[in-house]
Amino acid sequence: MSLKSFASDNTSGVHPRILAAMERANAGHARPYGQDPYTEQAKEVFARHFGPDIDMYFVFLGTAANVLGLRAVTRPWHSVVCADVAHINVDECGAPESVTGSKLQVIPSHDGRIRVMDVVPLLHMIGNFHHSQPRVISITQSTELGTVYSPAQIRALADFAHANGMLLHMDGARLANAAAALDVSLAALTRDAGVDVLSFGGTKNGMMFGEAVIFFNPELSREFNFIRKQGMQLISKMRFIAAQFIEMLHDGLWLENARNANAMARLMADSLRGLPHVTITRPVEANAVFARLSPEHIARLQQDFYFYEWDPVLHEVRWMTSFDTTEEDVREFTDAVKALG
């Protein structure tokens, strides 16, 4: 029984081509723990997108990609500077702090983005042994509020981080949506913009499971094989993550999926803008629409559609679209919203 959902892009199923790729990878036996031919091929495919000298590791979860990626580049007296709305701050149950031992140094965001000027006030801590030492700036692309950082905004943060002995981490659970929105390559938003460590998401863009941790400086990943195993994310049947990523990346399925999700969010926002009982609250730049409605209207809509209140105090909701959201899905939903007025 299908759920009518705009709650998240992880309520969607798996793209049929991804399932078919997993089925093909299911032939016979293969060496475990990433020593299989699929993982080898995936490394080549990733190198084509992100550059030849990257170091790339598969994990199951986006949370694990973030936490273990940060674990690789921090010591317990470091801090990780991030936005108040960052997934690592809000939605990872304290795992970044618990696993890395490092403090999260939270700063206010502007529609999900942080700026160099918001990090500057933390510089006085550097070298003072009473304070956690800012070591990493972590940003999310696309952001938790459905906005995107331009390559120049990322470059500014990277240059600032590097000039002050810090690194730039990117939670790219929805990097594909950002690249599709800006019509730039995956490398333009990461390697070319100075990102040091990237969590690259697959699950939200049509895979069954699987994320990649990518290091753009192999010096940073020297111990990651041990960190991943100790972090319980070394998958024995790794070929099934590799096969999904190969299918996603080898001929542009990632872009097709992300473009559809973004286009459906734009369609939704355009259909709702101007209604007296709905306020679109954030710029719609990727695949999320944020809006404010009355609590009664939210409850009425939730009888037929699955989504939740992002901010129960302000009655702000988040509606997310997916790789498989259709115009008809959006029309059915926006007709229901219009009928409330």
Ligand SMILES: Cc1ncc(COP(=O)(O)O)c(C=O)c1O
């Ligand atoms: C911005 C962001 N980062 C990371 C994740 C990773 O989540 P999970 O651990 O559920 O795969 C999510 C999932 O909602 C997310 O929205």
